[in-house]
Amino acid sequence: MTSSVAVIGGGLAGITAALRCADGGARVTLFESRPRLGGLTHSFKRGDLDVDNGQHVFLRCCTSYLALIDRLGVRAGVTVQPRLAIPIVSPGQDRVWLRRDALPAPAHLARSLFAYTPLSVAERLRFITAALALRRVRLDVPVTDDQSFGDWLTAHGQSRRAIDTMWDLVGIATLNATAGDASLALAAKVFQTGLLTRASAADIGWSVVPLGELHGTAGRRALSDAGVEVLTSVKVSSVRRGDGDWRIEGRPFDNVISAVPPDVASRILPAGVVPDGLGTSPIVNLHVVYDRKVLDEPFVAAIDSPLQWVFDRTQQSGLTDGQYIAVSLSAADDLIDVPVAELRARLLPALEALLPAARGAGVRDFFVTRERHATFRAAPGTARLRPSAATAHPGLWLAGAWTATGWPATMEGAVRSGETAAAGALDVLSSKSTFDGAAL
Template sequence: MTPSPPALSAGYDVCVVGGGLAGIAAAIRLADAGARVTLLERRSELGGATYSFEHGDLVVDTGQHVFLRCYEHYRALLDRLGTGGLTQLQQRFSVPVLRPRHRPHVLARARRLPAPAHLLPALARYPLLSVRERLRAIGAANALRGVDPDDPGNDRRAFGDWLAAHGQGPRAVRRLWDLITVAALNTPAERASLALAARVFRTGLLERADAGDIGRPLVPLSDLHGRAALRLLTRLGVQVVTGSRVERVEPDTSGYRVAIGGAGGRSAREELAADAVVLAAAHPAAARLVPAAACDDRDSWHLLGSAPIVNVHLRYDSAVTRLPFAVAVDSPAQWIFDRTPPSIGDGQYLVGSISAADDAIALPARQLVRTHANAIAELFPAARSATLLEAFVTREPHATFRQAPGTRTLRPGAATRLPGLVLAGAWTDTGWPDTMEGAVRSGHRAADVVLAHLRGLPASPTRKLEGTR
């Protein structure tokens, strides 16, 4: 984790466009250094893709976001927000692996062995693979330690091709490698960048024994991120303006002017003048807002595309499992989370998260519910006698960018050709996949680029918010 930057010698106005994790992280870092920060967010609350909404007596997260112990920047942000204690982090990596009509198998690291030996017992005893497949998986895991995530050649290669070249057949990929790849990269190994896959496996599982320990929120995401961020930013003196749609970002003689659109998409009604701007928006919005002089490759950002995630929510009248989460193989279900709040008594609320959901995103909710409920009944026998009280589906059509071979050449760095205008977001070139950790790292990097620029400018006397006439 990078240390806090030194304070600015004089005050400057910085506008942060976007209130997701990247924008929040950038705004905190800038305010800590003494900048006068205005954060603009088009939605009614902060948090970006990590927010919650009410559904009857349930508070529903838009997606099932977990983190790893190696997410050091993200975990430090939670501590700064005062919400680190509202999460639960495993003492050791341990994942129940489910298969229809079979007893669960727990895939866990050894307690006292150093990396990468900490995974040897788990792989050697993994019953979903044959002995020969296990030995080959151990060899592939060892070889993956030598794959450089920052090598452009590795980014151009598919992880699936690399696995095949290292003796991993379709069953081993489906029952082992894709358990992690699909969840972490939102794409199967056959369509994933080798470099990004190497980042996931090396950083999360192979280089440090405890790095892959899994953390999960114990409260709704809006409580974990957005509301806590609003409280902290307000204490730091950041002006947070929600419900504001940015229409243009333009350079002028003294810095930048940010045009803020009116309600309902009407023409811009006011402008914010700033010495610097952090554009912490998703790549389609960033491509629309960034001036052509700043990034001549902005028209290629759409090639990053997007990949969907679908969540199936099932509420039963009684408990069907004691597992807090699990992953399924040979099943329509993937990752399953127990999100039961205390308010629903003896019942249980499960959420099935389907990543790389291109085949599921457009299916009718009724079909998704039926398929998933049947899958849960095959995985958890108690579900066969429980009554399904309620079921619904939430969809994230643009959950991540497509983390495919050749991705990195499309991901811009923080700095642009216009000094003081910087980019942030998990889609930028962080070297990490599209994760909460990548988002926070991008915000820190963007803030540092802005601060380096501002230290070379004369003082800016006051923040300027003007109505357009």
């Protein structure tokens, strides 16, 4: 008899877990409360425009995410830089670049760092010294997670200027937290894996099609082809232990993988499964449609500005005239409740200060998307609050970027969590099948 697995949640973690379990021979049902798959990486229509809810990029080192993209059959829907190259813009200043050359890590960034004019020569040298020290930080000890990344940087000679224009340039986008608010363990993971170990690891990739197409539509197609029963617009109210099985909406399952956010998991799962105290951090995205081209790169990173990362989303949106610009603002606690009109008045001039071509350009549309609970809060002490995939209840598993993946809340972390939960469920199912066969 084929063993059954229920997966709750149709984001990247849930899609991954469901596909892995189906590929492993289980009979899988996926429950998703919304009418679409994709979770926090989705798209919607605004007139004729395809709009992604947020700007989700990945790195070449995100091997599990790229494996999922291959499994979904949509590798042509993403692109990856041949070599890391980040154009950095600031008001009234010439553009500078953070890019790698052909040398092995960490020397691959040396030429770019020595030429990084926003910092003094002394600050550049101290940055390199701190980067080498960060490479030696142990990620597996509690004291590392308990320490603030900002405190560690200050102790290693980093000026406020260096933190603002270099460390936070990368850290805020990947951790959804400033250095002062971030766990040293999570920050060290980002820099060790992405920038300090393998030269090609931080080459940046992004979707060239709407995220809803890349993840949601392709995910549903792949799940269907794998024989997974996909139930959208079905809200799971509880997961209860039955007589030797688990019950979801009255249906029995041998294993359950919960791939929903922690607040949802805590409501539907048995008490005590989800630890208390894991906070969330918001992201705000500005969307601006201009009547002409104002940005000549796929993206730029901003310093000395209230803005952070600016993306050209024209191709992905289907826009045929003008240019569609999206601005991602991570760690946006101070912006999440600001009205759209105020955000426009405050931040549109800041965008024009970064992109001189935008001055005088017509703004055809300006709107805002907000993810109040975009990621878990990557604060010091977070590691002890992130649960493992296995729970104290046999047959019940947890997935999601907020679980103990060792990664920050990224698409890579979400996919890895789904892989881990599925591997645990399949191992139990395999052991049960072997035991039942032996008993016969």
